[in-house]
Amino acid sequence: MTQAKVIVVGNEKGGAGKSTIAIHLVAGLMSAGARVAVVDLDLRQQSMGRFFAHRRAWLDAAGQAAPMPFNPGLGADGAALARAGDEDILARFDDAYDLGRAQADYLVIDTPGGDTAVSRAAHGRADVIVTPMNDSFVDFDMLGQVDPVTLDLKRPSLYSETVWNSRKVRAACDGASIDWVVLRNRLAPVEARNRRRVDERVQALSRRVGFRVGPGLRDRVIYRELFPFGLTVADLSPVIRPVAMSLQHVAARQELRALLASLNLPDLVSGETIAAE
DSSP, X not given: OOSOEEEEEOOSSTTSSHHHHHHHHHHHHHHTTOOEEEEEOOTTTOHHHHHXXXXXXXXXXXXOOOOOOBOOOSOSOHHHHHTXXXXXXXXXXXXXXXXXXXXXXXXXXXXXXXXXXXXXHHHHTOSEEEEEEESSHHHHTTTEEEOTTTOOEEEEOHHHHHHHHHHHHHHHHHSXXXXXXXXXXXXXXXXXHHHHHHHHHHHHHHHHHTOEEEEOOOOOHHHHHHGGGTOOTTTOOSSOOSSOOOHHHHHHHHHHHHHHHHTTOXXXXXXXXXXXX
């Protein structure tokens, strides 16, 4: 590849797990041997940026080595930039986007939980849009509206329209298509009636607006437990082990591999599609 494949993690609803998915995608891709660049467009929160700052600090303190992503950055003070006008923010994004695409195999962009000009710009440049959603009708409402009496799907909702417009922008720009993958995130371990209802509506909406449904990450303690160290289950090894290992960590690693496999991303090392083991 001469330029990075662009993966945008987006959902206009906050709390859907965008940053968690983004950092795990980055770590999983790096563990597969890919060069990864990151851009954090959540200017006030900067969860992904802090995560990789913690990663560098922990690795240095532990005397260990692990791959780091290239972060072209949008500026030293994200909160100040968030108060700037759209024109300034878009100019910073353009610079970071060009640097990231030129120096990596994958560019992963984490977006804020809201509709902003820079988030729309990122969506319009995506090769893959990854949308995590919690397993509830609260999160589904951002994708599609249901009848309050029958729960039948009525129409696509706000974020679906955003992705539809992004696809039109991308097609008009260079004729390329955008692959949209919705991840069922933070699934409860026990099957429930509400979960089945949500699944039926997600599948119906996927046929209507054209997204694929992929596996997300379950609500596991290990994902939260490793965050302060800037590490993920993809980084754990006999020497990188800040917490006690268990069989649940093995299951979490398989879960991350299944997530990567669902995106149909080429493996830069083998030239084959990344697949779950």
